[in-house]
Amino acid sequence: MEKFYEEAEKWAERFMTQYPDELKPYTLCMKLYFETEQKEKFFEVLDKLRIHIPVCGMVKDDNHRTRGVYFNNVEIPIDTSGEGFHLVTRIQDEAHRFAIEFHRQLRGKGQVHSVLDDIEGIGPARRKALMRHYLSLDAIRSATVEELAQLPSMNEKAAESVYQFFHD
Secondary structure, X not given: OHHHHHHHHHHHHHHHHHOOHHHOOOOEEOOOOOOHHHHHHHHXXXXXXXXXOOEEEEEEOOOXXXXXXXXXXXXXXXXXXXXXXXXHXXXXXXXHHHHHXXXXXXHHHXXXXXXXXXXXXXXXXXXXXXXXXXXXXXXXXHOOHHHHHOOOOXXXXXXXXXXXXXXX
16 A cells, blocks of 8 residues: 555656646645545645645545545535535536546547557558457567568568568
8 A cells, every 4th residue: 555655646746846837826626536645645745845835625435425625634524415515516527527538538549559550551450450460569570571461451561661670
């Protein structure tokens, strides 16, 4: 668990050093899924970086339901039937929606990358054909230009590009 807190501390430090200086004097309102120890690490990082800004967040109960808010590391209970609670819930829902959409975009853009993508003349169709036929990059690396050119989607120029990529 200590490694988890170290990662949280690294994340907080990286985040806060990249945060624009002109915004640091203003309130930082973030939705953080921090346990108490993680939250404490975040405040330690703020102190270490000499960043003194108000920080607020939501406090969850054991069933992961919002039970209150915290402001500057002080928990403030909130009436779950009041308008304030409904506002916090709407903010929480929007933060979830934004995070989910952001992660979908990340996965869609660059999560799947193959070294074959770096070879000139090899697009998605040839890459798939190579992987279906050879099953591994090592097998592709071991193939001759003639063997590569025998694949239906390949031509001599593409086969030569693949061979040179692995042997230069």
